[in-house]
Amino acid sequence: MTASADTTITTPSCTLAGRIALVTGGGSGIGRACCQVLAREGAQVVVTDINLQAAKDTLTLLPGGRQHVAVAMDVRDRSSVEDAMKSAQDQCGASPSLLVNCAGVAIIAPILETDDDSWKKNIDVNLTGSFLVTQAFATSLLESGNDPRGAVVNIASIVGKTGCTNRGGYTASKGGVISLTKTCAAELASKAIRVNCVLPGLIDTPMTARRSKDLMRLIPLGRAGRPEEVAEVVAFLLNERSSYMVGACVEVTGGYGM
Numbered sequence: 001m002t003a004s005a006d007t008t009i010t011t012p013s014c015t016l017a018g019r020i021a022l023v024t025g026g027g028s029g030i031g032r033a034c035c036q037v038l039a040r041e042g043a044q045v046v047v048t049d050i051n052l053q054a055a056k057d058t059l060t061l062l063p064g065g066r067q068h069v070a071v072a073m074d075v076r077d078r079s080s081v082e083d084a085m086k087s088a089q090d091q092c093g094a095s096p097s098l099l100v101n102c103a104g105v106a107i108i109a110p111i112l113e114t115d116d117d118s119w120k121k122n123i124d125v126n127l128t129g130s131f132l133v134t135q136a137f138a139t140s141l142l143e144s145g146n147d148p149r150g151a152v153v154n155i156a157s158i159v160g161k162t163g164c165t166n167r168g169g170y171t172a173s174k175g176g177v178i179s180l181t182k183t184c185a186a187e188l189a190s191k192a193i194r195v196n197c198v199l200p201g202l203i204d205t206p207m208t209a210r211r212s213k214d215l216m217r218l219i220p221l222g223r224a225g226r227p228e229e230v231a232e233v234v235a236f237l238l239n240e241r242s243s244y245m246v247g248a249c250v251e252v253t254g255g256y257g258m
């Protein structure tokens, strides 16, 4: 066997210290757990939510207290997104270099009974919101002149891949998030911003509080996931430990939908 030129394994930095991470939908469920895990990993966290009080409540749960900030942001609204990005930059002294697009709604109805308003709500928050926030984030990071090394994680859903009865607007929005992830990943990789997405299955949060018990039979692990089980994967995808992952869709489902 010939010796390879270099067999050294370099160890990437495993900490997020010195990084600013902006999380949308940070006031509840998976978004809140992302804020907690990212703060534990050393990041300064900008907790954003349409519900500012919920974002402030998340702040009280974060280690490293005063360095984190809460900002109101409605992801559907370009000016709200741009104002929030500017406010994050002003309060933290630099542009965020890490982003989690987690804000979401699930308006449920059979396709024959889906009205324009509920269709639009799913698309506006879940898909248009991910687009608007990613665009504002990447613009702010690239214009900042700081080290542009960035990472984005979009929270899609396993049903964006599989489809699901009674969730036409929701599944279409999440399928859109999957393909938006891949396009952004392809365009932004050359600018040193990696984009990936996570496809959660059934996770225990306020969004899924009223669910049928029958669902458990479909999950090989036999239980719903916990928000922090998604957040740990998000933290990995934001970390340089996943430096060669671009445009990946990581399923966190207990085996559902594989």
Ligand SMILES: NC(=O)c1ccc[n+]([C@@H]2O[C@H](COP(=O)([O-])OP(=O)(O)OC[C@H]3O[C@@H](n4cnc5c(N)ncnc54)[C@H](O)[C@@H]3O)[C@@H](O)[C@H]2O)c1
Pocket (backbone or CB within 6 Å): 024, 025, 026, 027, 028, 029, 030, 031, 048, 049, 050, 051, 054, 073, 074, 075, 076, 101, 102, 103, 104, 105, 106, 125, 126, 155, 156, 157, 158, 199, 200, 201, 202, 203, 204, 205, 206, 207, 208
């Ligand atoms: N819980 C699950 O089983 C599950 C499964 C797959 C994907 N997801 C996705 O994970 C994400 C988080 O969901 P969750 O279960 O934690 O739900 P959740 O309801 O607990 O949290 C959603 C958060 O988004 C915020 N939000 C809603 N509309 C907003 C807007 N226009 N602008 C900014 N913030 C807004 C809410 O205020 C709330 O804090 C969503 O994108 C959801 O689709 C959840």
